[in-house]
Amino acid sequence: MTDTGPRHKLLIPVSPGAEAPLYQQIIDGIKREISAGRLAPDALLPSFRALAEQLLVSVITVKRAYEELEREGLIYRKQGLGTFVSPNGVGRSRQLKMREAKRLLVEALRTGIEAGLGTDELMEMVGELMERQEVKR
Amino acid sequence: MTDTGPRHKLLIPVSPGAEAPLYQQIIDGIKREISAGRLAPDALLPSFRALAEQLLVSVITVKRAYEELEREGLIYRKQGLGTFVSPNGVGRSRQLKMREAKRLLVEALRTGIEAGLGTDELMEMVGELMERQEVKR
DNA sequence: TTCACTGTGTTTAGAGTATATATACACCAT
DNA sequence: ATGGTGTATATATACTCTAAACACAGTGAA
Numbered sequence: 001m002t003d004t005g006p007r008h009k010l011l012i013p014v015s016p017g018a019e020a021p022l023y024q025q026i027i028d029g030i031k032r033e034i035s036a037g038r039l040a041p042d043a044l045l046p047s048f049r050a051l052a053e054q055l056l057v058s059v060i061t062v063k064r065a066y067e068e069l070e071r072e073g074l075i076y077r078k079q080g081l082g083t084f085v086s087p088n089g090v091g092r093s094r095q096l097k098m099r100e101a102k103r104l105l106v107e108a109l110r111t112g113i114e115a116g117l118g119t120d121e122l123m124e125m126v127g128e129l130m131e132r133q134e135v136k137r
Numbered sequence: 138m139t140d141t142g143p144r145h146k147l148l149i150p151v152s153p154g155a156e157a158p159l160y161q162q163i164i165d166g167i168k169r170e171i172s173a174g175r176l177a178p179d180a181l182l183p184s185f186r187a188l189a190e191q192l193l194v195s196v197i198t199v200k201r202a203y204e205e206l207e208r209e210g211l212i213y214r215k216q217g218l219g220t221f222v223s224p225n226g227v228g229r230s231r232q233l234k235m236r237e238a239k240r241l242l243v244e245a246l247r248t249g250i251e252a253g254l255g256t257d258e259l260m261e262m263v264g265e266l267m268e269r270q271e272v273k274r
Numbered sequence: 275t276t277c278a279c280t281g282t283g284t285t286t287a288g289a290g291t292a293t294a295t296a297t298a299c300a301c302c303a304t
Numbered sequence: 305a306t307g308g309t310g311t312a313t314a315t316a317t318a319c320t321c322t323a324a325a326c327a328c329a330g331t332g333a334a
Contacts, residue, residue, distance in 0.1 A: 021292085021293060021294085022293080022294075023293075023294085031251075032251055035251050035252065035253070036251070047308070047309060047310080048309080048310070048311095049308085049309085057294080057295090058294060058295045058296075059295085059296085060293095060294065060295065060296085061293080061294060061295080063310080063311080064293085064294085066310095077309095077310065078301095078302085078309085078310080079300075079301050079302075079309070079310040079311070080300085080301035080302030080303075080308080080309050080310065081301085081302060081303080081308095081309065081310080082308085082309060082310080083309090083310080094252045094253050095252075097248050097249070097251050097252035098249070098252040098254070100248050100252075101245050101246075101248040101249035101252055101254070101262075102245075102262065102266070104241050104242075104244050104245035104248060105241075105242070105245040105249075105262065105263060105266050106266055106270075107241050108238050108239075108241035108242040108245055109238075109263075109266055109267060109270045110270060111234050111237050111238040111241060112234075112235070112238035112242075113270060114168075114169055114172050114173070114231075114234050115172065115231045115232075115234035115235040115237075115238055116172070116231050117235070117238070119267060122267065123263070123264075123267070125238075125239065125242065126242060126246075126260070126263050127260075129239070129242050129243055129246055130246060130256060130259065130260070133243070133246045133247060133250060158319085158320060158321085159320080159321075160320080160321085184281070184282060184283080185282080185283070185284095186281080186282085186283095187281095194321080194322090195321060195322045195323070196322085196323085197320095197321065197322065197323085198320080198321060198322080200283080200284080201320085201321085203283095214282095214283065215282085215283080215328095215329085216282070216283045216284070216327075216328050216329075217281080217282050217283065217327085217328035217329030217330070218281095218282065218283080218328085218329060218330080219281085219282060219283080220282090220283080
């Protein structure tokens with residue numbers, strides 16, 4: 001065990017100023033990396049300590065994030081060894097994100113309707129925002 | 138002051154089991170009522186105690202919700218008198234909901250893209266969910 | 275007109291839960 | 305045996321919620 005983590009560092013934006021708790025931001029970031037295929041099945045994730053150092057948070061904050069990712073089936077942990085991406089990490093990550101996207105959409109549509117928007121106006125807003133997302137992609 | 142509140146009770150669904158804190162659920166519910174025009178400008182809202190009794194929560198939980206609604210400009214409070222809908226409550230409520238709908242949409246689209254969905258698939262999902270919302274409306 | 279009562283908002287104190295940090299212990303490979 | 309790993313425990317702070325007491329404003333009766 002001379003390897004100190006994955007070949008590249010995990011690029012996860014984490015900010016105490018953001019609304020979500022730190023551990024949630026880490027969860028979201030790792031999900032994104034897995035979903036995008038940047039973390040391969042069975043790939044070794046950084047240790048608690050390594051990631052905590054990199055992100056300037058405490059070890060337990062990272063542990064909390066890893067715990068939940070394990071609970072959701074995206075990663076698995078082995079004491080003394082390290083933490084790894086599940087073989088079906090990509091599929092699972094995308095499944096969870098799909099579910100989340102739908103949940104957010106339902107809420108967005110409901111909120112828009114409550115704001116007095118009609119069907120056409122909502123579709124138009126979606127279309128505009130979609131173009132923006134595509135550019136950013 | 139013989140009137141004990143508005144002519145009709147506030148129908149706000151509030152559940153401790155829901156994810157959002159109780160005060161947030163109350164905020165959302167009152168916003169919805171104002172936005173839908175069911176609470177007129179300068180209308181008297183139920184007192185802390187009356188709404189707390191009705192919703193089976195504590196007085197302070199209602200106070201917390203009313204405080205934030207006042208901060209956001211939807212209602213105003215007068216000690217010894219009661220709490221009222223702001224003259225521009227409807228406009229303000231819709232403005233805030235519009236902003237929230239957009240925020241949720243942006244996040245939903247981003248999450249969908251991260252789940253591997255393309256533009257067409259996203260639009261299709263929006264269309265389907267839109268039809269469902271309309272039925273429920 | 276004054277005062278007491280009622281209903282209102284407002285303040286204070288306390289308990290439980292959630293989030294985050296620091297430190298020490300147990301496991302595994304080399 | 306050592307180094308790197310996950311795991312457990314203790315602590316502090318912030319958030320959420322409840323209960324009780326205090327101050328304000330209007331109304332009705334004397």
